[in-house]
Amino acid sequence: MLSSLVQPRGLSFLLAALLLWGGLSPTPAQSQRAVRADTLYTMTGAPIQDGVVLIENETIAAVGPASEVDVPASAEVHEASVVTPGLIDPRGTVGLSGIYNVSADQDQLDTSEPMQPALRALDAYNPQEQLVSFVQQLGFTTVHTGHAPGALISGQTATFSTAGATVEASLRDSVTAVAFTLGPDAQARFESPGTRAKGVSMLRQALHDAQAAMDGDDAGGSDLGQKALQDVLRGEVPALITAHRAHDIQTALRLQDEFGFEMILDGAAEAYLVVDEIEEAGVPVILHPTMARPSGTTQNAAFTTAATLHEAGIPVAIQTGWEPYVPKTRIALYEAAIAMAHGLPRTAALASITREAAEILDLENVGTLAPGQRADLALFDGDPFEYTTHVCTVLSGGEVVSDECK
Known part of the structure; x- marks a missing residue:
């Protein structure tokens, strides 16, 4: 009788040993x-x-x-x-800009040079920033964030989950886009460029130099800034071009046509004036926050722009953007609600911060429930x-x- 009780226990020890030694693979319990x-x-x-x-x-x-x-x-x-x-913020600076608006938590824009394509959001994102948990509690599980508008080339953007204690744990896409800015917003912080023409000339020269290096002996891009621009020129990474005035939007479309890169139009306060041109170019829009302050380059912003773009069949997402006051972000859910109140259909308004945002940013496994x-x-x-x-x-x-x- 004693041996019959001992034998199964011995077998259980043997089975456990086999599992530990890799002889058998346990099936993990599903949550x-x-x-x-x-x-x-x-x-x-x-x-x-x-x-x-x-x-x-x-x-x-x-x-x-x-x-x-x-x-x-x-x-x-x-x-x-x-x-x-889970909601998606398709364009902001959360995790680079912080909740307190002090120098210690503002890392979203370097103003030492007007063109810095080598700067990576990945190297500045703080997953422990209180602003990240704040937007998470309001339903946002994904943020496309990075360097703010305000320089000809402010740097690279990246996409993160709002969950995860480390950068590696929260990272979803290390380089989502390279951020460009056209118009007066790219001139205010620098001695040069001083005009639109000079700014576009500087951008065009940088793109030509990157193209020449790519066609020559430096196809791999030993210069980190040129490598980032080469990725754009190859179509591997889109150019996220912030342009609000209608003629700045047209300039962005000309650059896109000239160099053949993939482009996401960002901001686009006066997009309603150039709907046909945007539609013809097949360019998606990450629209400024619906309630953005109408001043400067956004002084002609309209509550109805999202509806106008949607009616034209142009993919549109609505962003939190970047604001010069605490906490330097808005809540995209509220911005989409105001767009809905001004003509954007309900489903399209929700899509602008879920499915449409994911599609514009080429995020494959978020934005829908399936x-x-x-x-x-x-x-x-x-x-x-x-x-x-x-x-x-x-x-x-x-x-x-x-x-x-x-």
Whole structure:
């Protein structure tokens, strides 16, 4: 009798040893969650009433009406009035600019030279910055951030998850774009350029030099700035060109046509004056915040621009931008709501900070709720575009990263 009790225990020790030594591979336990919503915006089709998102580990396993999704009894269930994909800020400086507006937390623009394409947002992003957690609590799980407008070439941008304690853990795309600025906003901080013509001449010369080096013996780009511009010229990285005035937008389109690079038009306060040109060029727009202060180059900004671009079939996302006051960012959800109030259809307004933003930035696994996508979700206690609504839970990669109603 004693031997019969001892033998299974001996076998269990043997099995454990085999597992440790690699003789057998244990199957990792799956973490399962289910999110149930009165209204579920998947951004892949019509909203689903009484919808469910089933999550396994970091990934969405199933999406559909509650009657069609089998939720395991062991799954942790979250409920909300409205659920959307995790929100995306398509252009800002969060993580480089901080919440207190002091020199110690302002790293978004170097003014020692007007053209610095070698500067990397990756090297300045602070995942521990309080402003990152602030926007996360409001439903934003992804931020496209980096060097601010204000220099002919201010540097490279990058895309991060708002979750993750280190840069490596939060990084999604190390070089999303190279940031350019046209017009007076690129002149104010530097002795040169002093005019639009001089600024564009300097840009054109830099691009020609990078092209010549690429065609010659320096195709790999030993100069880091030239290498960044060569990546743009090859079409590997888009040029993110901030231009607000109509004639500056037209100049950006001419440069794009001349050099053949991929371009994202940024800001574009007067885009409604050159809709046909933008549409013909096939260029997407990351529009200025709808409520941006109308002064300087944005003095002719209009609340209806997002709707105008959408009606023309131009891909449009709405950004938080960069402001010279605390905390140097806006909340893109509110900006999209104001755009909706001025003619942008509801689905398009939500897409401008989810699916459309992801497509413009070439982010493949966020922005929609579908099987195989990263499990980034925002859970609301009401209409996301209603000012009194709160974000009560935020999931990033299937993990709850915020659970207080904000």
